[in-house]
Amino acid sequence: MARFLKVKTADDVLSMLKSIRPLPPERISITSACGRRLASDIFASEPVPHFARATMDGYAVRARDTFGASESLPALLEIAGEVGMGEAPMMAVAPGKAVAVPTGAMLPEGSDSVVMVEYTLAVDNTTIEVTRPVAPGENVLKVGDDIAPGASPLRKCAVLRPQDIGVLAALGIVEVEVFSAPRVALFSTGDEIVPIETRPLPPGKVRDINRFSLAAQIESTGALIGLRDTVSDSLEDLVSACLEALRDHDVIVLSGGSSVGARDYTTQVLACLPESELLVHGVAIRPGKPTIFGRAGRVLFWGLPGQPVSALITCQAFVLPSLRNLLGMTEDEPAPAVRAVLNRQLPSVHGRTDYVPVSLSSGTGGAKEASPIFGKSGAISILVRADGYVVVPEHVEGLAMGTEVSVFPFR
Amino acid sequence: MARFLKVKTADDVLSMLKSIRPLPPERISITSACGRRLASDIFASEPVPHFARATMDGYAVRARDTFGASESLPALLEIAGEVGMGEAPMMAVAPGKAVAVPTGAMLPEGSDSVVMVEYTLAVDNTTIEVTRPVAPGENVLKVGDDIAPGASPLRKCAVLRPQDIGVLAALGIVEVEVFSAPRVALFSTGDEIVPIETRPLPPGKVRDINRFSLAAQIESTGALIGLRDTVSDSLEDLVSACLEALRDHDVIVLSGGSSVGARDYTTQVLACLPESELLVHGVAIRPGKPTIFGRAGRVLFWGLPGQPVSALITCQAFVLPSLRNLLGMTEDEPAPAVRAVLNRQLPSVHGRTDYVPVSLSSGTGGAKEASPIFGKSGAISILVRADGYVVVPEHVEGLAMGTEVSVFPFR
Numbered sequence: 001m002a003r004f005l006k007v008k009t010a011d012d013v014l015s016m017l018k019s020i021r022p023l024p025p026e027r028i029s030i031t032s033a034c035g036r037r038l039a040s041d042i043f044a045s046e047p048v049p050h051f052a053r054a055t056m057d058g059y060a061v062r063a064r065d066t067f068g069a070s071e072s073l074p075a076l077l078e079i080a081g082e083v084g085m086g087e088a089p090m091m092a093v094a095p096g097k098a099v100a101v102p103t104g105a106m107l108p109e110g111s112d113s114v115v116m117v118e119y120t121l122a123v124d125n126t127t128i129e130v131t132r133p134v135a136p137g138e139n140v141l142k143v144g145d146d147i148a149p150g151a152s153p154l155r156k157c158a159v160l161r162p163q164d165i166g167v168l169a170a171l172g173i174v175e176v177e178v179f180s181a182p183r184v185a186l187f188s189t190g191d192e193i194v195p196i197e198t199r200p201l202p203p204g205k206v207r208d209i210n211r212f213s214l215a216a217q218i219e220s221t222g223a224l225i226g227l228r229d230t231v232s233d234s235l236e237d238l239v240s241a242c243l244e245a246l247r248d249h250d251v252i253v254l255s256g257g258s259s260v261g262a263r264d265y266t267t268q269v270l271a272c273l274p275e276s277e278l279l280v281h282g283v284a285i286r287p288g289k290p291t292i293f294g295r296a297g298r299v300l301f302w303g304l305p306g307q308p309v310s311a312l313i314t315c316q317a318f319v320l321p322s323l324r325n326l327l328g329m330t331e332d333e334p335a336p337a338v339r340a341v342l343n344r345q346l347p348s349v350h351g352r353t354d355y356v357p358v359s360l361s362s363g364t365g366g367a368k369e370a371s372p373i374f375g376k377s378g379a380i381s382i383l384v385r386a387d388g389y390v391v392v393p394e395h396v397e398g399l400a401m402g403t404e405v406s407v408f409p410f411r
Numbered sequence: 412m413a414r415f416l417k418v419k420t421a422d423d424v425l426s427m428l429k430s431i432r433p434l435p436p437e438r439i440s441i442t443s444a445c446g447r448r449l450a451s452d453i454f455a456s457e458p459v460p461h462f463a464r465a466t467m468d469g470y471a472v473r474a475r476d477t478f479g480a481s482e483s484l485p486a487l488l489e490i491a492g493e494v495g496m497g498e499a500p501m502m503a504v505a506p507g508k509a510v511a512v513p514t515g516a517m518l519p520e521g522s523d524s525v526v527m528v529e530y531t532l533a534v535d536n537t538t539i540e541v542t543r544p545v546a547p548g549e550n551v552l553k554v555g556d557d558i559a560p561g562a563s564p565l566r567k568c569a570v571l572r573p574q575d576i577g578v579l580a581a582l583g584i585v586e587v588e589v590f591s592a593p594r595v596a597l598f599s600t601g602d603e604i605v606p607i608e609t610r611p612l613p614p615g616k617v618r619d620i621n622r623f624s625l626a627a628q629i630e631s632t633g634a635l636i637g638l639r640d641t642v643s644d645s646l647e648d649l650v651s652a653c654l655e656a657l658r659d660h661d662v663i664v665l666s667g668g669s670s671v672g673a674r675d676y677t678t679q680v681l682a683c684l685p686e687s688e689l690l691v692h693g694v695a696i697r698p699g700k701p702t703i704f705g706r707a708g709r710v711l712f713w714g715l716p717g718q719p720v721s722a723l724i725t726c727q728a729f730v731l732p733s734l735r736n737l738l739g740m741t742e743d744e745p746a747p748a749v750r751a752v753l754n755r756q757l758p759s760v761h762g763r764t765d766y767v768p769v770s771l772s773s774g775t776g777g778a779k780e781a782s783p784i785f786g787k788s789g790a791i792s793i794l795v796r797a798d799g800y801v802v803v804p805e806h807v808e809g810l811a812m813g814t815e816v817s818v819f820p821f822r
Contacts, residue, residue: 191497
């Protein structure tokens with residue numbers, strides 16, 4: 001019975017996962033960095049913009065030349081030329097002069113503001129009337145107004161969004177350091193498993209669902225699937241597949257073969273790997289009790305139940321948080337839970353955490369309603385009808401109808 | 412002034428986009444189908460499971476043989492063998508017999524239920540005591556209990572999630588029809604634009620931010636970036652780039668060159684393309700007024716402002732909805748807006764829709780608070796500090812502090 005010594009609660013397991021450190025950073029092009037997480041602060045080595053830019057179409061002027069101007073008493077300024085987009089101005093703005101500038105153009109030396117074209121009137125080809133005063137700096141983005149040199153517009157651990165990629169481009173940063181995406185080896189095993197294209201299915205056999213459903217879940221975090229195989233239910237084959245995976249993967253996920261009563265190879269496989277350690281042998285949850293967690297050196301090792309519903313729920317509840325930690329995410333950042341009201345009672349058992357699939361609908365008064373989806377154990381169609389799951393914690397004996405709950409969305 | 416005839420409101424443009432039909436479907440492997448949208452209903456050509464499966468470890472029995480069994484008066488059954496995982500049973504269950512089955516194994520002929528091993532006691536190697544009765548069908552997933560033959564577990568337009576991929580695998584479906592991902596050609600132009608690796612930046616020049624930030628936005632919808640170039644601000648070069656794009660793209664996005672006052676090539680470029688039609692020339696919004704929308708045959712054509720903040724906001728507000736329509740999504744499905752309370756007044760102008768970047772924080776009493784981020788026009792760092800934007804509709808003159816607003820999240 002030594003195997004039961006390591007049965008943990010769901011909270012125990014989640015606490016253990018908190019100690020997982022991010023993988024070493026890698027440098028990637030900003031063209032593929034959206035959605036990735038910065039592994040270091042970004043500093044501006046130069047100001048943005050690096051020249052004073054007009055933010056309106058109009059005339060670059062010395063603000064003081066417009067002071068007191070009005071419709072009835074306009075300021076008269078002489079046009080000293082114009083600056084095109086992307087040009088370095090060939091002239092300066094002397095007192096009493098104005099230079100035409102489109103939005104985005106560089107202000108000439110001597111000017112400190114832009115009068116919008118709407119507040120000017122051309123008297124002739126060389127003179128304009130200005131009918132409103134401008135303040136110094138008005139309608140101008142000055143040097144460093146957007147990003148000052150030395151500033152840090154993006155910090156370590158930020159998840160890069162399109163506008164953040166834009167800031168990197170603005171600073172001339174072509175590559176960034178992000179936390180590496182974990183490489184995951186996904187193996188499914190079991191005497192009952194056959195390739196999904198098998199048709200007709202022999203009696204007693206089922207298609208290898210987990211190889212596809214778990215891969216999709218794992219990839220949804222940004223992790224990469226490396227090896228992905230159906231392995232025969234033999235200790236030798238399983239160990240040899242895992243040894244190959246250890247060479248260039250960060251995580252091994254093995255589904256099947258860990259159910260009490262069936263052959264229990266998963267812990268034996270782990271024991272055969274170098275520097276291995278069994279950390280969790282069974283979790284007090286339903287579904288998913290036979291979940292196994294350990295390490296082989298720096299590689300995380302998960303043994304999930306072979307049953308597809310249990311595998312999907314334990315993968316979402318435990319494997320995905322471990323991948324997010326490797327990616328440098330803190331665990332308060334997964335998909336935000338949706339608050340909803342249970343529309344019927346959820347029975348449970350003290351000492352066990354239950355994961356109950358629910359569908360969401362708009363209830364009376366605008367609050368969301370969570371309807372538990374019951375069905376026969378192991379029916380994957382239940383998860384297809386579900387929008388997420390509710391966790392019934394270990395220290396309660398079920399939740400009453402009307403309880404406000406957090407629904408963790410499937411996606 | 413003919414050009415101003417086609418200035419539209421934001422709502423006009425969004426209404427026009429509703430008529431965009433999804434692209435023709437494509438067949439892809441289920442290994443890359445997660446997140447994609449089904450273009451046809453999925454039907455089950457066979458039952459899942461296709462044999463009666465035990466959902467618990469125990470003994471397959473005839474339920475009637477256990478009726479009335481109790482701890483004090485157990486039913487005695489003779490062990491007639493066992494069924495391994497993935498095996499077709501070699502024996503039947505005759506009256507008074509039991510066959511050992513692990514979870515997931517196939518029930519032998521004659522049995523209709525499984526007694527959990529917890530409610531049995533081995534008397535000797537050939538006999539068990541059953542201490543609780545089972546009902547017919549108990550602890551058994553019968554043929555078709557999960558998915559009945561002919562049922563449609565997944566419908567056209569469903570976005571495939573990991574468990575849906577699992578159902579496809581369970582049904583032996585290796586490829587599915589999904590709506591094709593739009594191929595987008597992204598061009599930026601403007602005399603002021605230089606490649607982002609340019610260092611030091613010449614006076615008056617800016618780096619080509621849009622080529623990176625808009626690409627990241629576009630890819631976030633599932634659309635693909637095909638061509639992606641900085642094109643010199645010449646009509647000939649722009650037309651030739653667009654003609655090349657027409658060959659195998661579904662959408663052309665051209666940023667820059669559409670600001671009033673600068674050279675306005677965008678509408679001329681569109682006019683030079685075969686079967687082209689200008690549908691929108693300017694939108695009554697801030698920022699982003701010079702936004703252009705048209706078609707060249709079946710290809711959508713967007714002209715966005717060159718200014719990076721305006722480009723990002725108009726892309727999110729208009730281009731992304733058009734891409735989602737091509738992907739078969741209905742427009743009530745983009746990222747859900749977050750409800751929040753404005754923590755200061757937002758001035759605006761009647762007749763113009765304003766997009767105002769805001770940051771979100773937890774206000775008093777648990778409600779979210781939206782703080783408008785003000786800053787100089789065109790500063791991209793504003794968007795980096797923002798969590799989303801608030802839309803101030805055209806028919807109001809600003810929003811009062813304390814107004815409940817929808818915040819459209821940036822991601």
